[in-house]
Amino acid sequence: MAERLILQTPPRHDTPAGRPLTLTDRHGRTARDLRVSLTDRCNLRCTYCMPAEGLDWMPTQDTLSDAEVIRLITIAVRDLGIRQVRFTGGEPLLRRSLADIIAATTQLRTDEGRVPATALTTNGLGLDKRLPELVDAGLARVNISLDSLDRERYARLTRRDRLPDVLRAIDAVLAAGLHPLKLNTVVMPGVNEDDILPLAHFALDSGAQLRFIEQMPLGPREEWKRGDMVTADDILARLRTDFELTPVEEPRGAAPAALWTARGVDKQGTIGVIASVTRPFCGDCDRTRLTTDGAMRTCLFSRTETSLRDLMRAGADDAALAAAWAGAMREKKPGHGIDDPGFLQPDRTMSAIGG
Ligand code: SAM
Numbered sequence: 001m002a003e004r005l006i007l008q009t010p011p012r013h014d015t016p017a018g019r020p021l022t023l024t025d026r027h028g029r030t031a032r033d034l035r036v037s038l039t040d041r042c043n044l045r046c047t048y049c050m051p052a053e054g055l056d057w058m059p060t061q062d063t064l065s066d067a068e069v070i071r072l073i074t075i076a077v078r079d080l081g082i083r084q085v086r087f088t089g090g091e092p093l094l095r096r097s098l099a100d101i102i103a104a105t106t107q108l109r110t111d112e113g114r115v116p117a118t119a120l121t122t123n124g125l126g127l128d129k130r131l132p133e134l135v136d137a138g139l140a141r142v143n144i145s146l147d148s149l150d151r152e153r154y155a156r157l158t159r160r161d162r163l164p165d166v167l168r169a170i171d172a173v174l175a176a177g178l179h180p181l182k183l184n185t186v187v188m189p190g191v192n193e194d195d196i197l198p199l200a201h202f203a204l205d206s207g208a209q210l211r212f213i214e215q216m217p218l219g220p221r222e223e224w225k226r227g228d229m230v231t232a233d234d235i236l237a238r239l240r241t242d243f244e245l246t247p248v249e250e251p252r253g254a255a256p257a258a259l260w261t262a263r264g265v266d267k268q269g270t271i272g273v274i275a276s277v278t279r280p281f282c283g284d285c286d287r288t289r290l291t292t293d294g295a296m297r298t299c300l301f302s303r304t305e306t307s308l309r310d311l312m313r314a315g316a317d318d319a320a321l322a323a324a325w326a327g328a329m330r331e332k333k334p335g336h337g338i339d340d341p342g343f344l345q346p347d348r349t350m351s352a353i354g355g
Pocket residue numbers: 042048049088089090091092121122123143144145184185186213214215216217218219350351354355
């Protein structure tokens with residue numbers, strides 16, 4: 001493996017009053033979860049996320065180098081109270097240095113003195129081969145996207161015939177004992193509603209935690225219509241044909257998924273529903289985001305962002321970067337506003353923001 005980047009960890013940056021900086025906004029929410037996009041590129045073309053021809057990928061010189069991304073993660077964890085770092089994209093497995101970036105992250109310590117919790121959101125292609133080095137680097141958890149168990153439908157939906165690769169990745173993560181393995185399914189009208197029950201049975205049988213996701217207006221514009229979308233209620237109604245559902249009682253905190261205990265004739269487990277559109281959870285959001293080109297975003301749906309890359313390349317020191325990050329987070333909007341009459345889809349699509 002390539003020699004890992006050495007971290008320099010000068011002391012935390014405090015406010016002038018001596019209190020550590022946190023990413024707290026005007027509505028009282030404090031970000032503890034950083035989502036880092038490691039590339040905007042992808043080897044699938046999910047219809048709800050990308051057009052068939054792909055997108056205009058970011059030029060390499062615009063994207064953060066490994067040293068730059070590690071520096072920003074270091075500032076977030078060491079100085080700004082971040083406790084969980086999730087790597088996403090685009091497809092994060094396409095970043096060759098992924099293990100090095102994870103290893104540098106797990107060398108850090110949070111404000112509570114712990115190793116930051118690391119997680120990967122991936123389509124799973126090639127994960128079975130990469131997993132040992134990622135686990136060795138300290139990766140704690142994995143989410144794999146899987147929208148159908150039907151090979152033809154999967155191929156139509158992702159425009160690539162790669163379902164067997166994803167199933168191999170799921171087996172590898174389960175065998176490695178990274179628990180819980182979460183499976184993400186975006187449900188689209190007239191496309192994969194018939195996959196809801198087979199996916200639920202598959203997940204309960206394999207011990208993975210399946211989460212159904214309401215499709216959001218973050219892909220090609222013609223792909224989303226508020227009136228047509230499959231809602232959380234539609235998904236729960238489908239599940240109830242085979243399962244008795246009881247809400248999980250533990251407090252949800254900032255987790256996006258509402259969890260249900262699903263009991264079937266011969267199986268039982270937990271299934272989640274992420275109802276970002278019909279039951280928004282913005283009031284409990286604890287996320288801050290970093291795009292591949294170093295823009296800090298307060299929300300998936302932000303229409304403004306702060307280029308930490310430009311500040312960094314202009315010579316800003318760590319304290320100035322931390323202050324800029326904290327200052328911009330203060331302005332986080334109370335909600336995503338999808339249902340507001342004036343809602344505008346962000347200029348970047350999901351893969352360019354980091355989902
Ligand atoms: N390529 C990786 C993957 O597919 O898991 C990571 C990036 S992907 C953008 C992250 C997650 O966002 C995936 O679970 C994907 O299904 C979800 N996603 C993408 N576009 C979406 C949309 N328009 N609405 C809801 N979820 C979406």
